[in-house]
Amino acid sequence: MSFVSALQSYRHNVQNSLIFRLKMSSFLSHAAGRPFLLTSAQMDGLFRHIEELNINSEAYRLYYTFVLRDQLLGYLQPSFVSTLQEVADLTLDINHSNRTIHLSNPLGSQSVSDISIAMASLMEKLKESGKIRGWRNELLPVVSAYGEEPLFLLERAAVPCFGVKAYGVHVNGFLRSEESGVPSHLWVARRSKQKSTWPGMLDHIVAGGQPHGLGLMENVIKECEEEASIPASLACRARPVSAISYNGIDEQGNLKRDALFCYDLELPKEFQPRPLDGEVENFELRDMKWVLDRLLAVDEDRYKPNCNLVIIDFFIRHGLIDPESPRYLQLVAALRAPGCL
Amino acid sequence: MSFVSALQSYRHNVQNSLIFRLKMSSFLSHAAGRPFLLTSAQMDGLFRHIEELNINSEAYRLYYTFVLRDQLLGYLQPSFVSTLQEVADLTLDINHSNRTIHLSNPLGSQSVSDISIAMASLMEKLKESGKIRGWRNELLPVVSAYGEEPLFLLERAAVPCFGVKAYGVHVNGFLRSEESGVPSHLWVARRSKQKSTWPGMLDHIVAGGQPHGLGLMENVIKECEEEASIPASLACRARPVSAISYNGIDEQGNLKRDALFCYDLELPKEFQPRPLDGEVENFELRDMKWVLDRLLAVDEDRYKPNCNLVIIDFFIRHGLIDPESPRYLQLVAALRAPGCL
Numbered sequence: 001m002s003f004v005s006a007l008q009s010y011r012h013n014v015q016n017s018l019i020f021r022l023k024m025s026s027f028l029s030h031a032a033g034r035p036f037l038l039t040s041a042q043m044d045g046l047f048r049h050i051e052e053l054n055i056n057s058e059a060y061r062l063y064y065t066f067v068l069r070d071q072l073l074g075y076l077q078p079s080f081v082s083t084l085q086e087v088a089d090l091t092l093d094i095n096h097s098n099r100t101i102h103l104s105n106p107l108g109s110q111s112v113s114d115i116s117i118a119m120a121s122l123m124e125k126l127k128e129s130g131k132i133r134g135w136r137n138e139l140l141p142v143v144s145a146y147g148e149e150p151l152f153l154l155e156r157a158a159v160p161c162f163g164v165k166a167y168g169v170h171v172n173g174f175l176r177s178e179e180s181g182v183p184s185h186l187w188v189a190r191r192s193k194q195k196s197t198w199p200g201m202l203d204h205i206v207a208g209g210q211p212h213g214l215g216l217m218e219n220v221i222k223e224c225e226e227e228a229s230i231p232a233s234l235a236c237r238a239r240p241v242s243a244i245s246y247n248g249i250d251e252q253g254n255l256k257r258d259a260l261f262c263y264d265l266e267l268p269k270e271f272q273p274r275p276l277d278g279e280v281e282n283f284e285l286r287d288m289k290w291v292l293d294r295l296l297a298v299d300e301d302r303y304k305p306n307c308n309l310v311i312i313d314f315f316i317r318h319g320l321i322d323p324e325s326p327r328y329l330q331l332v333a334a335l336r337a338p339g340c341l
Numbered sequence: 342m343s344f345v346s347a348l349q350s351y352r353h354n355v356q357n358s359l360i361f362r363l364k365m366s367s368f369l370s371h372a373a374g375r376p377f378l379l380t381s382a383q384m385d386g387l388f389r390h391i392e393e394l395n396i397n398s399e400a401y402r403l404y405y406t407f408v409l410r411d412q413l414l415g416y417l418q419p420s421f422v423s424t425l426q427e428v429a430d431l432t433l434d435i436n437h438s439n440r441t442i443h444l445s446n447p448l449g450s451q452s453v454s455d456i457s458i459a460m461a462s463l464m465e466k467l468k469e470s471g472k473i474r475g476w477r478n479e480l481l482p483v484v485s486a487y488g489e490e491p492l493f494l495l496e497r498a499a500v501p502c503f504g505v506k507a508y509g510v511h512v513n514g515f516l517r518s519e520e521s522g523v524p525s526h527l528w529v530a531r532r533s534k535q536k537s538t539w540p541g542m543l544d545h546i547v548a549g550g551q552p553h554g555l556g557l558m559e560n561v562i563k564e565c566e567e568e569a570s571i572p573a574s575l576a577c578r579a580r581p582v583s584a585i586s587y588n589g590i591d592e593q594g595n596l597k598r599d600a601l602f603c604y605d606l607e608l609p610k611e612f613q614p615r616p617l618d619g620e621v622e623n624f625e626l627r628d629m630k631w632v633l634d635r636l637l638a639v640d641e642d643r644y645k646p647n648c649n650l651v652i653i654d655f656f657i658r659h660g661l662i663d664p665e666s667p668r669y670l671q672l673v674a675a676l677r678a679p680g681c682l
Contacts, residue, residue, distance in 0.1 A: 002478055003461040010480040010494060017554035024559045028577055035581060120344040137343055139351040146670055153351060181607065182580070213358035216664050218365045236369055239523070239660030240376060243673045261664050266522065317658050319580030323557055323602050329487055332584045336674040 033182030035322035036292060036315075043326050045296040049308035050334045053246035055255075060247070063255055064099045066162055068108060068151050071144035075163035075255040076101060083131045084122075091122045115152035123155045132157050141212040146259065150212065163255035166209065169220050170310040171238055171263045173205035173228070173273065175285070183318050186291050186311075187273060189228070189280045191304065202294060202303040204310065205265075205273055205283065206230065216240065216261050224265075227280060228273035238265040242317060244309045244335045262310050288320055309335055374523030376663035377633060377656075384667050386637040390649035391675045394587035396596075401588070404596055405440045407503055409449060409492050412485040416504035416596040417442060424472045425463075432463045456493035464496045473498050482553040487600065491553065504596035507550065510561050511651045512579055512604045514546035514569070514614065516626070524659050527632050527652075528614060530569070530621045532645065543635060543644040545651065546606075546614055546624065547571065557581065557602050565606075568621060569614035579606040583658060585650045585676045603651050629661060650676055 028034070038046070063075035076084075081094060081101070093102045102108060107118055116139070126132045134157045141150030142164050154162065173187035187205040191198055208223040210216065217240070224235035245259040267273075273283045286294075292315070294301065295308055303311065313335050315321045321328065369375070379387070404416035417425075422435060422442070434443045443449060448459055457480070467473045475498045482491030483505050495503065514528035528546040532539055549564040551557065558581070565576035586600040608614075614624045627635075633656070635642065636649055644652065654676050656662045662669065 002465075003458065006461075006478045006480045006496070007457075007494070009478075013552070014554035017552065017559070020563065021556055021559050024556075024562050024573065024577075028558060116348075117344065120347075124343075137347045137350075139347045145668070147665065147667060153348070155347070211354070211358065213355035215362055215365075217369060218358075218362050221365050222361065232365065236365075240662075240664040241658055241660050243664065243670050245670065245674070259670050264660070317582055319582050319605070321581075323581045323584065324488065326488060327486070329584050329586065329600050333586070333677040336677070 033177060033180035033184075033319075035319055036289075036325075037322040038325040040326045042296055043328075043331065045298075046308075046312055046331060047327070047334065049295070049305065049312070050246070050331075053248040053305055053309065054337055055247060055249055059249075060255075061099075063163065064094070064101050066101045066164075068103060068144075071151070073142055073144055073151065073162070073164055075257070076161065077163075077253050077255070079253070080161050083126065087122070087125045087129060087131075089122045089125055091118045112150060112152055116154070119152055119154055123158050126158070132161065143212075146210075160250060160252065160254040160256070163257060165257045165259065168207065168209050168258060168260045169216055169223065169263060170204050170260050170307065171206040171220060171224065171265050172310065172314045173230075173265045173267050174314075175269060176266055182320070183288060183314075185285050185287050186314075187228075187267065188284045188286050188291070188294075189273075190282050190284065192279055192281050195279060198304040200281075202301065202307065203280070204307055207260075207307070210261070220263055226277050227275075228283065229276045230265075230267075230271075230273060234267070234271065235265065238263040242313050244306075244313055245337045246306065246309065247337045258306065260306065260310060262313060264314070288315075292320075374518060374521035374525075374660070376660055377630075377666075378663040379666040381667045383637055384669075384672065386639075387649075387653055387672060388668070388675065390636070390646065390653065391587070391672075394589040394646055394650065395678055396588060396590055400590075401596075402440075404504065405435070405442050407442045407505075409444060409485075412492070414483055414485055414492065414503070414505055416598070417502065418504075418594050418596070420594070421502050424467065428463070428466045428470060428472075430463045430466055432459045453491060453493055457495070460493055460495055464499050467499070473502070484553075487551075501591060501593065501595040501597070504598060506598045506600065509548065509550050509599060509601045510557055510564065510604060511545050511601050511648065512547040512561060512565065512606050513651065513655045514571075514606045514608050515655075516610060517607055523661070524629060524655075526626050526628050527655075528569075528608065529625045529627050529632070529635075530614075530616075531623050531625065533620055533622050536620060539645040541622075543642065543648065544621070545648055548601075548648070551602070561604055567618050568616075569624065570617045571606075571608075571612075571614060575608070575612065576606070579604040583654050585647075585654055586678045587647065587650065588678045599647065601647060601651060603654060605655070629656075633661075 063077055064081050065072055066074040066076055090104055093104045127135050136156040138156040139153040140156050140159050142152055142154050143150055146167050174183045175185040177184040189203040189205055191201050191203050193200045206223045206227045210219055220238050221232050221235045224230035241264045242262040243259055248256045250256045404418055405422050406413055407415040407417055431445055434445045468476050477497040479497040480494040481497050481500050483493050483495050484491055487508050515524045516526040518525040530544040530546055532542050532544050534541045547564045547568045551560055561579050562573050562576045565571035582605045583603040584600055589597045591597045657673060
């Protein structure tokens with residue numbers, strides 16, 4: 001009869017739990033700034049933003065890996081590999097059997113400038129045959145991970161073709177409820193309709209790519225000034241609170257591997273951001289329910305795709321999503337793509 | 342000469358960045374509650390806590406998977422599978438070629454109570470042959486994910502042998518600096534030296550397993566009362582802010598797959614927690630530098646292993662770790678083990 005007694009005890013405990021939940025519900029209903037309990041369909045809406053920016057591991061395997069000194073630097077799509085072969089340059093060794101690309105010997109063991117010059121010469125050939133468009137005459141460092149020394153410099157227009165990692169900073173500019181201490185409003189930027197990327201879409205108050213040579217916090221302060229007229233004395237209060245990442249495919253089929261450093265900046269009620277560099281049409285102060293509705297929206301008035309992930313993370317970190325929402329644990333984990341850090 | 346001009350421009354930008362960093366450093370050095378910039382060795386110390394609780398994918402493959410209705414419920418070590426075979430019970434089908442265990446037909450499609458009774462009978466046999474020790478006569482629900490309906494009930498002493506998922510709640514009880522708004526102190530519990538697990542080690546102010554039938558927040562309120570005499574009126578201010586997870590091996594070689602829901606509870610300066618159920622020896626209020634030193638310590642006075650992950654997450658979320666610390670992005674991602682949510 002031991003199973004029967006254990007079962008009775010189990011049912012008794014579940015029953016007691018229900019009674020306890022009822023007793024506790026009075027405390028919880030009075031707690032200020034209660035988290036949003038999302039439905040399964042609403043959670044699907046949040047996951048869709050993450051799926052939109054990530055490819056599955058099957059699709060990943062189609063890309064050629066670009067390896068230098070045992071470090072995986074990037075991913076190339078097969079059509080770009082064919083392009084590289086057509087120009088018949090000897091800078092790169094292409095191995096089709098294991099889909100790997102190396103620098104040819106002895107270039108792989110040479111200096112940053114030697115490699116950069118050889119790669120520049122190859123890129124010039126591609127530019128002349130029309131294979132690289134939008135030439136910028138601007139060099140970007142190629143790194144294996146954030147904070148590492150550059151392995152070589154590469155023309156900016158060619159960077160996406162090599163699927164190397166890119167980094168950025170996103171700032172959540174928010175107001176806190178005096179009563180509950182929980183964020184009550186988020187500043188929302190509306191992108192200029194003249195922007196070439198994501199015109200007219202919603203954006204963070206401040207966000208930008210991470211250039212080489214500048215610290216993250218310095219970049220935050222610089223972007224705060226340039227994008228929203230936030231003075232350095234206020235911007236320096238931004239806190240580094242998280243990071244998100246994704247591995248997606250851009251419109252040209254290139255692998256886009258981004259990691260974004262997330263900052264929270266609590267702003268005084270009286271502060272009004274102003275557009276400065278013409279990239280933003282206007283700034284709007286919106287309550288958290290409005291922002292959540294935009295995350296779940298399917299109409300035109302939505303956030304630029306990668307902002308959604310940073311804002312989902314903001315909702316989680318500030319206790320604005322009830323962990324009883326279906327697949328909460330999966331949502332927390334899905335914000336960081338494996339292998340893209 | 343285009344490469345040379347691009348290189349000059351690149352060098353000019355890096356130079357400008359350095360000048361800008363110097364200009365900004367005066368603002369940053371005055372910002373209150375500056376994040377800790379950790380060295381590579383210190384970051385290694387934090388990663389060690391995560392590695393200690395996780396096994397690699399190679400070791401994973403040695404375990405047999407336990408599957409019910411296409412849902413992966415658990416992992417069994419080969420020695421326990423041999424034990425199951427020795428008792429020659431027909432409840433489970435063991436497939437050695439693909440290392441998978443199913444319920445035998447037609448049991449797999451039957452009701453929760455039918456499966457629970459069949460499993461109870463098998464567990465009784467293992468108990469009689471001394472293969473399951475510490476019998477509790479207490480049934481726990483086996484679920485495929487948090488919040489799902491139980492697939493069957495299993496004697497508590499047998500749960501670790503099946504490597505099923507377990508859930509818990511951990512509460513960071515903290516004080517905030519009035520000046521900077523950043524957490525200044527964390528309440529630290531010292532576990533009773535009489536506890537069978539991790540005696541005398543440091544712990545969260547409140548933490549506990551998640552029982553079936555009770556909501557997460559109700560469990561937090563219940564544990565706050567039982568472990569630290571925190572009244573419900575105060576405990577209900579706890580915010581659900583994150584989750585961490587790990588896949589490790591316990592002392593018996595069983596796979597331990599836990600996910601912990603993390604709560605932040607800001608406590609008033611005048612509040613003093615008191616031990617109630619005898620599990621805690623005393624509570625100490627410690628500043629964040631002291632807590633960080635305990636995370637990095639190699640001596641005796643350390644946190645219970647899984648607390649380290651929750652506290653690393655706390656440091657990250659509150660901007661207490663500088664993202665320029667080496668491998669910051671990897672640290673953020675490593676707190677959630679894939680497949681254990």
